[in-house]
Amino acid sequence: MSTLSQRIRTRSANHSEAAKPPFENKVGKEQDQSQVVHDMQLEATQQAKLFDAQIHKLKKERRFFAKARFLFPLGILLGILLGFILIQPSDLQDIHSNLLLIMEEYDISLRIPDIDLSRVELEWRRFRNNIPEVWKLNNDGREFKVGEAMKARGLTAHYPIVLVPGIVSTGLESWSTSPEYRPFFREKLWGGFNMVSQVIFNREKWISAMMLDPVTGLDPPGVKIRAVEGVGAASSFMTGYWLWSKIVENLAVVNYDTNNLHLAPYDWRLSMWNLEERDGYFSKLKATIEGFKKRQGKKTIIAAHSMGSTVMLYFFKWVESPEHGGGGSHWVENHIESYISIAGTHLGVAKAMAAFLSGEMKDTVQMNPAGAYVLERFFSRKERQKLFCSWAGSASMWIKGGADVWGDANWAPDDDPESSHTHGELIAFRQAAVPLSAHDITQPTRNMTADDASTWILERTPSTFQKMIWTNYSFGIERNERVLKKNALDPRKWSNPLEVQLPNAPSMKMICVYGHGKETERSYWYAHGPHDHEESFVEVDPSTCTEPTDKCKHTLRPPLDSSFSRANWIDSDYTQETTTPKVRNGVKMGEGDGTVSLLSLGAMCVEGWKRPRWNPGGIKVTTVELPHQPASNIPRGGANTSDHVDILGSTGLNELILKVATGVGDEVEDHFVSRIREFAQRVRWD
Secondary structure (H helix, E strand, C coil): CHHHHHHHHHHHHHHHHHHCCHHHHHHHHHHHHHHHHHHHHHHHHHHHHHHHHHHHHHHHHCCHHHCHHHHHHHHHHHHHHHHHHHCCHHHHHHHHHHHHHHHHHCCCCCCCCCCCCHHHHHHHHHHHHCCCHHHCCCCCCCCCHHHHHHHHCCCCCCCCEEEECCCCCCCEEECCCCCCCHHHCCCEEECCHHHHHHHHHCHHHHHHHHCCCCCCCCCCCCCCEEECCCHHHCCEEECCEECCHHHHHHHHHCCCCCCCEEECCCCCCCCHHHHHHHHCHHHHHHHHHHHHHHHHCCCEEEEEECHHHHHHHHHHHHHHCCCCCCCCCCHHHHHEEEEEEECCCCCCCHHHHHHHHHCCCHHHHCCCHHHHHHHHHHCCHHHHHHHHCCCHHHHHHCCCCHHHHHCCCCCCCCCCCCCCCCCCCCEEECCCCCCCCCCCCCCCCCCECHHHHHHHHHHCCCHHHHHHHHHHCCCCCCCCHHHHHHHHHCHHHCCCCCCCCCCCCCCCEEEEEEEECECEEEEEEEEEEEEEECCCCCCCCCCCCECCCCCCECCCCCCCCCCEEEEEEECCCCCECCCCCCEECCEEEECEECCCEHHHHHHHHHCHHHCCCCCCCCCEEEEEEEECCCCCCCCCCHHHCCCCCHHHHCHHHHHHHHHHHCCCHHHCCCECCCCHHHHHHHCCCC
């Protein structure tokens, strides 16, 4: 309206200007300009009032639940409720000790009276038991279903069964009585929410407690950490995150209990030799299996997950050895009915190499930037590497077979025909991420195969770690049957399926079951910068090392000066989704179960152990691949997931274990969903 009136006034003004003298026209123009400015100011004021009225109307119409006064208290309430859902009743008794620990950390002097929370614990337990199953985060409706289906068929417990967990699955608790560690006596330092509180509020002491002595590979002075005992040791990692609990639940439906079911936890930080040396682990396992045979008159089923499969391979040779278990060549044949390897790390894991070199893996480099920053500030790559290098148990997952299994600069068994870069180069370099200085004459490192990478990584680890490697493990491939038989007396070879033979147990059945269909880290793009000063590792005389049997000496690789070495890290800035293989944050992706490569999971099962050279007893080996088909609306994938850890709750695996345990293992047949047979045939076995 104001625009129209302005146009009318403009036209009138133009008409009148033509009839007026020049002086009057000038005065008229000034008056018209003043009027236009006034009209514009009036219009702007009206528009502002209209806008304010609309905003006021929107505020009035905004619903209460969209306001901050509602959302903020709701967030607090939900957080408290979630905390109470996750807390275990037994954790209530630990509140007092945890408060004292936090106060000690921050030097707070305040006397807290002892409060008996047993009544609160009783009421809280009753409250939790009344919560509907759908709201329990630890459950999703699959509980007992497989067991009920087997029971409906008339199946019941037949063979006793032993469950062997994988790496980091077993809870570890403190038995240290020295003053500095006494506050968490009998507390879990690995697993459970107590571990989280220790890492957050007592990090330095937690790291020093969890590290092993770099020379002996055993407890450092003043520290004593032991594996938690019983079925609960690996049923759940913490409240709401199950491990073996679903398998235990289904076994219980068909009449399994602690009289015919045994979970064999172990301190996964220790080397295989030290597991027996310190804890008598293999002696206890042998006695348990012999006890089952004596009481029930039946052989035992063994189900081992991940690193547990490597532990069991070692056990089979240990129990036969006249210098160790003393069971003789027929012990396995007489005591083991079936051996189930679940997601077994038979030929090693690529991520173990990256962890020892730079304290990294796919899980750390593919975090969002904020998470990666917090992790690095709170628990740096160097700290992680130092911790990993003290855990000789994790070195059992060093990749085995070298270039013959994992490929060379031109080829890898699991390369795709359209690959632009081979997985055979386990560690490759684009360029130096930080420009080299003029005084740094070292050129960028060439791309490396599995053999090259093993040497290169060892040169960048302390001599104490090198000694631990050479005295406990061997990672080659042996084709001479005479030497393979001789290796039955060499404990260093027992964790490598390419250097020892399966036991002579023709009636024992072996089943390899694992998942497929989840992208898995297979090789890496690394970057490095100029030399950088780093904290020195503890070193020992690098000239010789003595293996546990005290029978030989081995010259160590000369370690680099660790106080002044080049920094190396996964080239997380490099992502290329259009190439084959895909590169995501410096990690070249391959096939597998999300953690272990397909080659490691299945090559021995479908090809290596089919050969008499490594399987002289002709043990029947069945391979079952479970496709990874997770449900998007269930946090851990539901009944059809085949993720490396979540497979323990899958329907397919639970059905397989129950069939074998209840005596209908003959129903289990080979099932393939991957190209593992094609890949395995490309391996250089001969």
